[in-house]
Amino acid sequence: MAIKDPELQHLQDSSAFADEVSEGRLVTEQMLLNVGPQHPATHGVFRLLATIDGERIVRAEPVVGYMHRGYEKLVEQRDYRQITNLISRMDWLSGINNELPLALALEKLMEIEVPPRAQYLRVALAEMNRILNHLMFFQSFAAELGAITPTFYAFREREDIQYAMESVTGGRMHFGFFRPGGLKEDVPKGFIAMALASIRKVIERLPDYEDLLTGNEIFKQRTINIGLLEKEVAYAYGVSGPIGRGSDIDMDVRRDEPYLVYDEFDFDVCTAPHGDCFDRFWVLLHEIIESAKIVEQALEALPPGPILGKVPRVVEAPKGEVYIRTENPLGELGFYLVSDGGKRPYRIKIRTPSFSNVSALPHVLRDTLVADMIAILGSFFFVLGDVDR
Amino acid sequence: MVRDRLTAEDALERVTGALGERVVEARLNHGQVDLVVEADHLVEVVTILRDDIALRCRFFTFLSAIDRSTYNFDDGGGAGEDKKEKKVGTIEVLVHLYSPEKVFHVNIHVLLDFEKPVCPSITGVFVGAEWHEREAAEMFGIGFPGHPNLVKLYLSEDFEGHPLLKSFKLPARSFVKDWPGAKDPDEAAAGGR
């Protein structure tokens, strides 16, 4: 039997081996387990090199870049209007939220004023997309732990909301709807009623889903005190969004530095103190309720008026730099836009939430069990497009 | 938790007060503090920003780089006026920090020599900089002495070149096609796409 571990080489000789075992010590070797890049539990092509000792992970190192498309280079060679559709495909579960920082950055640099109707509608659509995103992660987390049924309930709820968004934008996942200055077009008749009805259905059924999982003893055993992420570590890695708030980081761009018209709405920011999988999941579920509140307030107070401000014929940002950040469903999405005049950006640094969140994984995965690794990966709510850009 | 929110001017004052001689330049840009710092002082500056009681910039937003080699510095845009000679043809490392309690942002620009860009690693101060520095290293060719594991993050091991440098041309887009649709709202209204 060939022993690969250098520390145990002295046991190659079988008599030494017998001595070692008979003295009451069990000889074990660490195994290098490759989780991914193709694996059902990692949402997408994500590879985790785990060194395991039995069922315990000694060290886990994520290997990313399988989906790297070079966004930061691609946007340097595109017109500002062409970029909108491109960047929508980063975090593909929050399509419309990805278009927002670019529109906001251009509006700031070009000093364009956006009419209130457009602002309210932007808020409503962005929050509806947030609900879609959170429902998706709700079901994927449950499915990874073995509860396959919530998947179908979540997709049933998503269907209605996606239908409403399709009636406005024409898309179910990638929208291409936000323009610098406002929206592409106004909403059709009946949209408000449809949107409100779909949101209310979600809220009605949410307590059931919560009970189904958070009340379940097995679920609690699999998630409480698993995958602890301490607050200071989270700050150092730049962890934001539901994951950060699950570690007691009380940060929400919508409340701290309101963009669009978020300062006119009444909503709470949910945080949870422990930083384990259960807390992150709990924050996710409760954010759905808060988003629904915002959508209701936005659509009920929707003012009439134009949906596009005064935008010059050619979209050319003046010289300057600005960092605009928004609260993407998964965390803080920021665009550092460097413009030197001209129709194309000089450089956009895209700060994606999942990149920072996933970089905290090695810390969280130390000394956990293999089965817990799946729960932790699921509770980290990341999208590969966001990690790899 | 927002403890005591600072206005942008207050933030600038506190930052320059705490850092003193270590910054080359400090100003406000769209409500955010913009600093230009020498590479040697970077680690110190970042540590002070993080630990100073009045500042507490504990949230590490990102670290990236900008290749200014073809930037049009003509009318004094960007971070810093009147530094045209020093800045033309440089690469700069950009660190962005945020203070969750005081709600203010700090952009730190570190100007590096274009031929051999080297910037000390801040992984000792913010652990999360690890991946960001790896990406900046492979995309721009910047060295980060002090980094624990400076291997490629996104690109394959045998990839040659540094993609985000302006000198790296994308083969498919060596010329840029004009926007195919209507170029302004009038054209669009008249029936163009």
Add this chain to the structure above:
Amino acid sequence: MDIDLTAWQILIVKLLIILTVVPVGALIGGYVLHKEMAHMQHRLGPMYAGGWHGWAQTLADGIKFAYKEDIIPASADRRVFSMAPAVIFVPVLLLFLVIPIDRTLIIEDLDVGLFYLLAIGSVGAIGVLMAGWSSANKYALIGALRSAGQLIAYELPIVLSAAAVAMLAGSLSLVTIVEAQDWPFILWPPGIGLALFMLFILGAMAEMSLPPFDMPVAESELITGPFTEYTGMRFIFGFFFAETAHMIAFAGIGTTLFLGGYKPIVPWGPLEVIPGIIWFFVKTAFMIFLLLWIRFSFPRLREDQLQKFAWKFLIPLSLALILATGAWILYGPGG
């Protein structure tokens, strides 16, 4: 009518019965699984294969698998790899030998029927280990080790609860056990009967690696655990058929031991007219429904939690129940 058959001919007839009934039962069971799961998840399930509500879905799946290429990984242990599915499937077939469908309809009425069932039921664990180890795949190995630990741990609740039933009935022969049962079946002895039934169900679910005990085949982690490298007919026989047939077998055993087998639910005149076979199928169908229902509703237990649950809770409980059953027999009503 007197049919005179030699012992050999009887044997062949019995084998043919098992070899036809069990796969057909597994096909129907698989269809029921798809449909029940679908309706509980707000969707329809198979609708196209065969025309009416997709009744031929599992049959079509089986035929498809027969066409698949038989791949054995290069570094796998060929002989062990090929034999593992057989070691898993054949014992499941043999379980059906002693389950009484009606008073006289039983393939072989062994005097030690229950003992035979429990013994044969445990052979499958070796097959799982063989499959996982010979696959030369780390995930399969993890799955096999988890499975082995789980199967050993959960044998005991099944064995002990079955033993308690045998104590109450006074025999190991399954027909005698059914005859000894009377309305109200699992509610008697009070408390003990229900507890034994629960133990049996939990043990059975773990034996078959059904959620919430499906760590070994945790789909989102280990793909199919020990069977990851299997394709085609080996996969179908070792995994799918075995699981479904096993479920039917356990449902049948559960019916026999706890629900009164082929006896009518209530000893009420008009119900006695219905033949025992129908009662048996109704009760078995109910057991299958119950097992599947639990299957779709719960997330899975982590392996160490599963083991803790077995060793620290279920086994002490089953030992306590054996004592309670003994006390009941000696001092309780009925003597």
